[in-house]
Amino acid sequence: CGPMSKQNCLVLAPPKYKIPHRWPTGRDVIWIDNVKITAQEVLSSGSLTKRMMMLDEDQISFSFASSMVDDNIEDYSHQIAEMIGLRNESYLVQAGVRTVLDIGC
Numbered sequence: 001c002g003p004m005s006k007q008n009c010l011v012l013a014p015p016k017y018k019i020p021h022r023w024p025t026g027r028d029v030i031w032i033d034n035v036k037i038t039a040q041e042v043l044s045s046g047s048l049t050k051r052m053m054m055l056d057e058d059q060i061s062f063s064f065a066s067s068m069v070d071d072n073i074e075d076y077s078h079q080i081a082e083m084i085g086l087r088n089e090s091y092l093v094q095a096g097v098r099t100v101l102d103i104g105c
Contacts, residue, residue: 029061
């Protein structure tokens with residue numbers, strides 16, 4: 001919500017919130033003020049996570065080995081397709097699935 005449209009907002013943005021980067025940049029970069037993680041937590045994370053997260057002055061960039069990411073995405077997509085009764089992940093779009101989020105639960 002912008003400053004002019006506050007009356008239409010159900011929940012106001014947190015202090016220091018910045019509008020996320022647009023695709024495709026937003027796939028690999030987030031503003032550090034938009035997440036609940038400190039610079040120290042990024043720097044003290046495990047070695048694999050540290051290789052995947054690079055701390056900039058005001059944002060975090062994600063760097064992935066493309067084969068690792070592609071394999072994981074394909075595996076997750078296949079599992080999700082099976083869970084909702086589809087033959088394989090190629091039917092997700094036809095079933096109306098546009099976005100799959102891995103939230104680490």
